[in-house]
Amino acid sequence: MSTKLDVIIVGGGRVGFQTAEILDDQGHDVMIVERDDDRCDDIADAYLATVIEGDATNPEILEQAGVDRADVVAALTGETGTNLAVCMAAQELSPKVRTVCRIDRAAGEAYTRFVDAVLFPERAGARVAANEILGSDVQTLADVTGRLDIIQIRVAEGAPAAGKALREIRFPAGTLVISDDDGERIARPDTTLEPGRRYVVAVEPDVADEVMNLLRG
Structure with a gap:
């Protein structure tokens, strides 16, 4: 496994919860910040992450979550403005932290100047979100x-x-x-997928998780 990371996920809805499951399975330390108390109870019952009930746009909540020690803050709520605010606050509190921001597709790539990575997990699934959080092995x-x-x-x-x-x-x-694998030829039927090599893949979101499983395990 790659280096163990401390990850703060903001938003414990479907995308955030499933992303936390994947990261937890890979041995990373996950903290979830969620505003809804019922959702917090469900996350706590699943025993996959520490959960803090609160609004992560409040710097005090991010500090309580340990942003100064975190490697990554991933804002995965369904609200683009909230996610951007969380990421910008996290970078102000801990300039070295990597920020991943879920945005509405209509916003395009306009937010890349403010955060380290943007993603559209409603299309690509939690596995893509998890790999974006981890960094370099999968890149949209x-x-x-x-x-x-x-x-x-x-x-x-x-x-x-x-x-x-x-x-x-x-x-x-x-x-x-x-x-x-050298990026200079179109893949052919005899192209062998060598471990450790990178390949460019076009994928429809409905099958993204299955493709990730085949290539990443």
């Missing part, structure tokens, strides 16, 4: 259309597709591996 390169993502993915050791030629891998419909 472009938001091409209303539904299609183009993602650069590094194949993990032990992943189901690792070491296999494309003709041997049963990718779900809605998936296209675009580049060879």
Whole structure:
């Protein structure tokens, strides 16, 4: 596994909760900040993350969550303005923290000047959100259309597709591996997905989690 990270997730809804599950399964320390008390109870009952009830746009709540010790703050609520405010407050309190901001697609990439990464997890799923939080192994390169993502993915050791030629891998419909491992050729049926190498993949959001599982495990 990569280096263990301390991650603060703001927003314990579907996206935040599922992202926390993935990070917890990978051994990272996760703290969730959520305003809704019923949701906080559900998260606490799941035993997957420490939960703080409160409004993370309040700097005191971020300090209570340990922003000074955190590696990443991921604002994953359904409100773009809230997420941006949280990320900007986190960077003010802890300039070295990595910030990931869930935004509404209509906002485009306008917020990239304020945060380290933006994402549209309602399209790409919690697994993409988790990999964006972790940093470099999966990177969304472009938001091409209303539904299609183009993602650069590094194949993990032990992943189901690792070491296999494309003709041997049963990718779900809605998936296209675009580049060879050197990035200079279009992938071909005999292209082998080598562990540790990066490939550019076009994927529809409905099958994103399945593709991530094949390439990342």
